[in-house]
Amino acid sequence: MTFSFRLLDDEQLARILAATYRLLEYTGIKLTHPEARALLKNAGARLEGERAYIPEALILQALNCTPGEITIYDREGQSAMLLGCDNVYYGAHTDAPEVLDPLDHQRRPCLEIDVCAHARLIQALPNIHFLTVSGMVADQPAQLADQAALAQCLQNSTKPVLVMPISQRSLENLRHMSVIAVGGEDVFNAYPNLIVYAEPVSPLNHPDESISKLLYCAENNLPVVYSPFAACGGTAPMNPTAILVQLCAESLSGLVIHQLRQPGAPFIFGGMASVMDMKSTIFSYGAPEFQRGNTMMAEIAHFLGLPNFGTAGTSDAQIFDGQAMLEAATSLIMAHLCHADLVHDIGLLGSAMLLIPEMIVVSDHLVQMIQYLFAEIRVGAEDTPLEMFASGVNSGTYISDSNTLSNFRQVWYPNLFFRLGAKKQPSITEKSFEERVNLRTRQLIDQSCACELPKERSTGIRLIYEQALRSL
Amino acid sequence: MEQLLTGMQKCVIDGEIDQIQGYVNQALSDGMEPSVILNNGLIAAMNEVGQRFESGDFFVPEMLIAAQTMQTGLAILKPLLIKADIKTAGTIVLGTVKGDLHDIGKNLVAMMLEGAGFEIRDLGTDVNSEKFIEAVRNGDADILGMSALLTTTMPTMKETIDALVEAGLRNKVKIMIGGAPVTEKYAQSIGADGYAPDASRAVSLAKSLLN
Ligand code: B12
Numbered sequence: 001m002t003f004s005f006r007l008l009d010d011e012q013l014a015r016i017l018a019a020t021y022r023l024l025e026y027t028g029i030k031l032t033h034p035e036a037r038a039l040l041k042n043a044g045a046r047l048e049g050e051r052a053y054i055p056e057a058l059i060l061q062a063l064n065c066t067p068g069e070i071t072i073y074d075r076e077g078q079s080a081m082l083l084g085c086d087n088v089y090y091g092a093h094t095d096a097p098e099v100l101d102p103l104d105h106q107r108r109p110c111l112e113i114d115v116c117a118h119a120r121l122i123q124a125l126p127n128i129h130f131l132t133v134s135g136m137v138a139d140q141p142a143q144l145a146d147q148a149a150l151a152q153c154l155q156n157s158t159k160p161v162l163v164m165p166i167s168q169r170s171l172e173n174l175r176h177m178s179v180i181a182v183g184g185e186d187v188f189n190a191y192p193n194l195i196v197y198a199e200p201v202s203p204l205n206h207p208d209e210s211i212s213k214l215l216y217c218a219e220n221n222l223p224v225v226y227s228p229f230a231a232c233g234g235t236a237p238m239n240p241t242a243i244l245v246q247l248c249a250e251s252l253s254g255l256v257i258h259q260l261r262q263p264g265a266p267f268i269f270g271g272m273a274s275v276m277d278m279k280s281t282i283f284s285y286g287a288p289e290f291q292r293g294n295t296m297m298a299e300i301a302h303f304l305g306l307p308n309f310g311t312a313g314t315s316d317a318q319i320f321d322g323q324a325m326l327e328a329a330t331s332l333i334m335a336h337l338c339h340a341d342l343v344h345d346i347g348l349l350g351s352a353m354l355l356i357p358e359m360i361v362v363s364d365h366l367v368q369m370i371q372y373l374f375a376e377i378r379v380g381a382e383d384t385p386l387e388m389f390a391s392g393v394n395s396g397t398y399i400s401d402s403n404t405l406s407n408f409r410q411v412w413y414p415n416l417f418f419r420l421g422a423k424k425q426p427s428i429t430e431k432s433f434e435e436r437v438n439l440r441t442r443q444l445i446d447q448s449c450a451c452e453l454p455k456e457r458s459t460g461i462r463l464i465y466e467q468a469l470r471s472l
Numbered sequence: 473m474e475q476l477l478t479g480m481q482k483c484v485i486d487g488e489i490d491q492i493q494g495y496v497n498q499a500l501s502d503g504m505e506p507s508v509i510l511n512n513g514l515i516a517a518m519n520e521v522g523q524r525f526e527s528g529d530f531f532v533p534e535m536l537i538a539a540q541t542m543q544t545g546l547a548i549l550k551p552l553l554i555k556a557d558i559k560t561a562g563t564i565v566l567g568t569v570k571g572d573l574h575d576i577g578k579n580l581v582a583m584m585l586e587g588a589g590f591e592i593r594d595l596g597t598d599v600n601s602e603k604f605i606e607a608v609r610n611g612d613a614d615i616l617g618m619s620a621l622l623t624t625t626m627p628t629m630k631e632t633i634d635a636l637v638e639a640g641l642r643n644k645v646k647i648m649i650g651g652a653p654v655t656e657k658y659a660q661s662i663g664a665d666g667y668a669p670d671a672s673r674a675v676s677l678a679k680s681l682l683n
Binding site for chain 2: 097136138142143145166201207233234235276278279281353
């Protein structure tokens with residue numbers, strides 16, 4: 001039997017969607033983008049001032065033509081992620097406003113060389129499936145930071161990349177770089193290695209820039225995540241159900257526009273449901289409400305039959321400590337339990353301001369452990385034959401049993417946790433867990449090497465960047 | 473008299489917005505000076521609220537309802553204060569810079585400043601330097617406050633300051649800036665007068681800039 005876990009039952013899910021459709025029809029969304037307004041109007045939506053009111057029929061029509069599954073490839077054209085199929089894929093950040101330097105533990109701005117190091121680190125971690133570029137590289141012009149970071153990712157890792165483009169113009173270059181990396185337009189169109197992120201601004205507002213990105217993705221059949229981030233009490237009502245309804249309305253109204261532009265184009269639904277901490281005023285990235293909210297959003301995505309954009313491996317901690325690991329761990333467990341699909345933000349801490357590379361390594365380790373925690377259990381006759389107990393009962397131990405010999409390796413052997421006996425204390429045990437992870441992170445970064453691109457492709461990518469620099 | 477002021481303070485601290493005008497009107501009919509009501513009643517209460525927030529007793533919504541209560545009381549006093557030529561704490565033009573739609577921080581700062589007795593002109597989000605300059609030129613702003621949360625939009629703060637210098641308006645206002653990626657150092661480097669990392673320190677900063 002496969003293990004199943006739900007926070008919402010079907011009836012609750014249906015009620016949330018009914019409330020969402022009501023919100024879109026009667027409260028509407030703020031939308032000023034002329035093309036998107038025209039698309040909605042022609043399809044029968046009501047426009048009034050800056051608002052657009054979307055009837056349920058349009059949403060159902062959009063849902064009908066949206067693909068339920070999307071395959072994302074790696075740079076080499078191998079299938080890497082099957083979204084919408086009850087899987088979970090984890091992605092870690094390569095850049096952020098600041099990084100906690102693993103060498104001297106100092107907090108400082110994120111540089112281009114850090115992106116290179118993080119791309120290689122992620123490449124070396126088997127349970128981190130994709131890279132995220134948020135466009136924050138302090139030593140390159142701010143308007144081109146996303147392009148500088150993607151260039152590093154494509155040259156140092158083969159894994160797919162989720163990009164948060166600074167603008168629609170920048171997005172064109174980001175796409176172009178990926179096209180070159182995989183070997184041309186045709187290859188890229190058939191085997192995309194890039195996912196684009198764009199977002200509505202809660203409450204219920206679709207800025208022109210976000211819509212431009214969304215339409216560009218639709219036109220070009222580029223997989224796009226259109227997912228808001230809201231917090232109860234800040235940009236969403238102070239109610240754990242109402243925030244879900246608002247997030248659904250925001251993402252689904254984006255879907256309607258997207259599908260009207262290009263029916264069948266790949267779309268990833270999502271919404272981050274946080275809470276505003278009324279003491280510190282931060283939008284929490286570690287709160288249980290946030291983890292629950294994200295879990296319920298994944299359940300809604302499954303119910304709608306759409307691929308989902310999840311969040312985990314984050315924390316509000318400002319340093320690499322126990323809080324960071326505990327908050328990350330519970331969120332990773334929740335993401336696994338609800339099959340959160342495309343799970344982003346691993347390694348992002350300090351309310352989204354700080355990237356801690358060690359946390360990427362810890363998360364990779366935790367994901368592995370979680371896979372063991374919830375692995376399917378087989379209960380067949382072959383699992384409990386009487387002979388299996390015989391030698392143990394006879395000799396008092398199973399240690400030299402042939403069954404032990406052939407199966408003991410199926411047990412998980414962690415490479416970061418200790419299981420040394422009390423008396424064994426070699427020098428490494430004097431190090432704390434944090435110190436060991438730090439050491440491992442540094443080793444992985446040092447030992448890893450670029451997954452080199454053919455020379456002409458890397459030159460091609462560099463040329464795009466240089467051209468962009470010149471036209472600043 | 474003392475008792476009335478204590479009651480008024482408690483009313484603000486507890487955020488009993490429906491009752492505050494009753495207290496203010498009572499004080500006025502008892503012959504209390506508007507400036508005394510303002511300083512020893514309303515503002516004194518908000519100072520206490522600020523302290524409770526700092527110490528972790530109060531949460532943001534409690535602080536905001538107290539600030540609104542204070543504003544509601546102040547509405548009665550305002551015409552009297554103007555007549556008596558008693559100035560409010562100052563007028564502040566606020567906005568989130570061009571290209572930037574983050575406004576939660578800016579809104580909080582605005583509400584806290586209002587609670588401290590400042591007059592706020594909120595220009596909203598996505599405000600370009602021309603709009604800021606126009607607001608400074610045509611208004612009686614004492615302070616210009618700019619908020620930016622994106623590295624890509626921070627340069628608009630510098631542009632605005634440069635443009636104010638060019639327009640000969642720089643000396644007309646003090647400038648304070650804030651937002652998650654903004655730092656004290658950045659504020660100095662672009663010629664702003666101050667930086668604050670959060671809303672309560674934005675209030676102390678605004679006060680200190682006008683002293
Ligand atoms: C909420 C949020 C959003 C919301 C905004 C909703 C809204 N209505 O404001 C949404 C989801 C829409 C959003 C969108 C984006 N965001 Co955003 N967002 C955040 C987040 C998580 C919290 C910001 C917040 O509201 N904090 C709570 C308030 C109370 O705090 P605050 O704003 O810092 O304000 C306090 C102080 O700074 C100070 N202050 C603020 N202003 C002023 C002004 C003055 C004069 C003074 C004195 C003080 C002061 O006092 C305030 C109160 O204490 C931050 C992460 C973070 N930790 O800041 C990212 C963050 C700011 N966003 C970021 C990004 C990149 C984006 C997007 C570009 C994402 C994308 N790729 O599409 C878009 C941009 C949209 C746009 N054009 O503006 C980055 C910015 C990185 C950078 N340095 O450039 C951050 C840091 C997250 C990250 N790591 O990616 N975001």
